[in-house]
Amino acid sequence: MHGLMSELYPICRSITGKGVEKTLRIIRKHVPIKIRRIPTGKKVFDWTVPQEWNIQDAYIRNSKGEKIVDIRKSNLHVVNYAAPIHQKMTLAELKRHIHTIPEHPDWIPYVTSYYEKKWGFCMAHRQFKGLVNDTYEVKIDSRLSDGHLTYGELYIKGQSEEEVLFSTYLCHPSLCNDNLSGVVLSTFLAKILGGKALKHSYRFLFVPETIGSIAWLSLNEEKLGNIKHGLVVTCVGDPGKMTYKRSRRRDAEIDRIVSQVLKESGKPHETIDFFPYGSDERQYCSPGFNLPVGSLMRTPYGRFPEYHTSADDLRFVSPEYLADSLMNYLKVVDVIEQNITYANISPKCEPQLGKRGLYSPKGGDKRPPVTGILWVLNMSDGTKSLLDIAAQSGLRFEDIKAAADALRKKRLIVECERLHTAP
């Protein structure tokens, strides 16, 4: 995953334009995403698909002809979606268009101006303070023109039309935790799921943030009823603990599944309530949809100082934490796939386990311990899923699952027809 991230890092992305297209083509080398395009001007709910922004060059040159700022050194130097300019100006005038972070004098901030036509540069505060009076040549060779909003979509068909949505965003230029980490984790998760036999269908979206998810929702309203669970994938590569932001429903099955997986991880973690700012869960959880979509992160956006600066780079994200995050996502998928609701078909008293070889106090010989067996038998009244039983018993989901498998083989429980414990 870190290798793919290194490949994507230098590309200058924005919400539209060639950077996104290029990024999607690289992802397509790994998983068979469809690259979709929506034309400029298309109405998507309250919004309009904007023009395509592309940039050829951008620099600030001093009177000696030296480029003191150059987009070729860092994409972040130019305000994202900046209007074009080519002009000479005094230092005083220039300064009004320069963004810095005084608290972190060596970091370049990431600034955008999507819906207001402005130009501007970003630089390290230390360099800013050293600027001398001079006449500067300022050039931003950008172009806004009709074109497309581009995004990637991968649909992995499972046995059921009920689907799980993983949504990540790729509009940020050279920033790693926010959000190349989400892009590469989604890519590898999709690659792994592509090779499995799955009960649910899985949909992966690689969209520009906000406008991308709004556009997708607008064009796919009729499919939304299939979405049973969803996660926004972001900030999954930093060293912080796992953090789960619940869906707006607060107690959707996905909320309980992720809580269980994090609890069982045995590692520090935190679960926080939904709030209506953040990433694309804002759109999926808007009141008109209220989809069961949460967000599984490490340190959330805005809570790490490197957020939206040049310090959110390839060193800030490590292979180790990316792998740990992926592992958690895979466990979530495991529980989604296996969270079946059973009915005990001899619910009056316990069935005699001994004569079926199931009465094994400590398990072993591939037999699960009898405690799990008894929990599944006692709780399986058609209203409680294996997840519910794991949560109530305090046992691990995999142990409850093993007990259920053993009981199912002995025909003591039967699967209820998809009794999802909906909120």
Next chain:
Amino acid sequence: MHGLMSELYPICRSITGKGVEKTLRIIRKHVPIKIRRIPTGKKVFDWTVPQEWNIQDAYIRNSKGEKIVDIRKSNLHVVNYAAPIHQKMTLAELKRHIHTIPEHPDWIPYVTSYYEKKWGFCMAHRQFKGLVNDTYEVKIDSRLSDGHLTYGELYIKGQSEEEVLFSTYLCHPSLCNDNLSGVVLSTFLAKILGGKALKHSYRFLFVPETIGSIAWLSLNEEKLGNIKHGLVVTCVGDPGKMTYKRSRRRDAEIDRIVSQVLKESGKPHETIDFFPYGSDERQYCSPGFNLPVGSLMRTPYGRFPEYHTSADDLRFVSPEYLADSLMNYLKVVDVIEQNITYANISPKCEPQLGKRGLYSPKGGDKRPPVTGILWVLNMSDGTKSLLDIAAQSGLRFEDIKAAADALRKKRLIVECERLHTAP
């Protein structure tokens, strides 16, 4: 308020009689209350309106002709509602009719005998211990006669018939926190509300405790359906922290409103559950009515040592704390008036705030910060009031209100027809 209290302090009040009448006439100088009278003998539910009690004089004279106890020095010296007597007696006989507080030897207790015909005196324990053997002349020139139970009522008409009830009691003689503080706060609150354009109607009751509220309820049953919120106003002038006693419903809108106001005050405060003893909330919250009426106090009755003694005087209650209590009552009224439920009319995804000038990360220029805007948009699905949104978001009610106002002006939300979040 403290000035009005000083004016009311010397009057000898009881549940009936001239003291109440006189008190109400002074209140009427401030606010246009109606003075209402119910005749002795009138049945009010299980009770009967009692006779009118009036007292001319009361004293204990020793054999030297010195008045050692004199009602002109303190109303509390005579048991309230005492039967008349004029007789000479020994110290031993007298002592059986004298009440004191040994733990507070300089304080005179407040004792009543409404529903049993008895006579008695109250005095400081220190004086009591100094009484010498003598023949004492005991005189209570009181009279019980048919007359009226008198109370004050003020109805301030608002846009809606839905009304808010403030009930306070004025049957106590020279006692300040319990309950002249409630009388004067109610008077000034009524004065302020009288000058405002209001959505709700407001009703203020100045009644003798227990029998007064029972009588009012008995005579006004058909109006009770209009009462949407209510508070019993008592003990609002002492230095203790604000205390809210919930309504019997526990989670009525008024309960949540007062909790929010106290939380936002940033000052120490306490919320306690309903219990069926205390003041007139006992009647409003009796199971046959179960009205949403709580009680907002500082230190509750019975929890401060000065309670029902001569030490609950004009010094115990200070203007500062009366003003602080009034401020909290005014904030409660503010929230009652402004707790609207809106519906987001473009609930699918977020509307584009930037093009409407609403996307302002930190607010300013009269624009509320975008966080409040996003909370209101996300939660306004027709079931959650601004109070609910404030409680869930952790933001202040006034900030949520400002966000809602901005959104309403841009026609992004509409007011739902009075969707009170009833319990």
Next chain:
Amino acid sequence: MHGLMSELYPICRSITGKGVEKTLRIIRKHVPIKIRRIPTGKKVFDWTVPQEWNIQDAYIRNSKGEKIVDIRKSNLHVVNYAAPIHQKMTLAELKRHIHTIPEHPDWIPYVTSYYEKKWGFCMAHRQFKGLVNDTYEVKIDSRLSDGHLTYGELYIKGQSEEEVLFSTYLCHPSLCNDNLSGVVLSTFLAKILGGKALKHSYRFLFVPETIGSIAWLSLNEEKLGNIKHGLVVTCVGDPGKMTYKRSRRRDAEIDRIVSQVLKESGKPHETIDFFPYGSDERQYCSPGFNLPVGSLMRTPYGRFPEYHTSADDLRFVSPEYLADSLMNYLKVVDVIEQNITYANISPKCEPQLGKRGLYSPKGGDKRPPVTGILWVLNMSDGTKSLLDIAAQSGLRFEDIKAAADALRKKRLIVECERLHTAP
């Protein structure tokens, strides 16, 4: 109770056989239980009534003819339900059939083999380690033959068919806390209840664990609807604190009753959630029945080191703790009998208590304090039982009961027709 326990202690019991029969005949000297028999081979749900197990003799003899292990010294020496054997063998061979507890080298373990035909002995680990190479004569003169499963049942008819079930098990040989303590407490509780006028009917079961309760449930399905409350009586004689294991319903009336009784005891106690292993509540609370049956114990099975060893003897259980447990059971019965739901028939405002002699701030003269009176009046709206009122008010159940009695005598409240606050 301890005397009866001493009488029952030496008997060699198992799930079937003469030991159970003998035990029941001794119990019948105290209370008129019916001794019931179910023939071997009878199908009871998923189970089959097993053969009767009886044992004449069992020992291990060394080559000198000394009995080094003898069932006449302790019933626990032989694996319960062991298959017969009479054979000479080496120490090595013998050892494979011997059970010990290395951590407690002087204790003999209790081991069973009900549903697998095996033979074995149990002994102190210290003795085991001292065994020398020798040829041992091993004899178990046991016999498995068609016969009966035997259990005891006592039905005490009350005014109502609604019944309370006390179930205890008697299949353990010489073990006291688990579970002769349950047998003797049940016997004495039945004796006391037999002499009382009762509203509910009471059923006592003395059954072999698991197979006994399964058999009873299987043969009495049509009566189960009458069971309103139930407790499994076990581990009630050790010095530990009282522990209540909730029914599977978690908030059944019996669960709330026992919680209230333990809270009012003022002694340390613990309430734990239902779990589907343990004793016969596993069967009563199986999902097909889900009866409101909990278990009131002192230290639960498995949590005291003497559990299932020879150290769970007559010294481990003391008369003092048996008596304390019985007292708690009797209080539970008291609350069951007296937990009435009333309706206040003058629910609009408070009735005038003074004129009925009920306004007594501190009680006395057989009058309950007015606080209890006011709680009962305020809460008695036909939906809350006296137990609910006690729990909400923080007052003791007996005080609430006394207040209700006083109010009922004054015809201020009336009993609602059996409004059990069902879960």
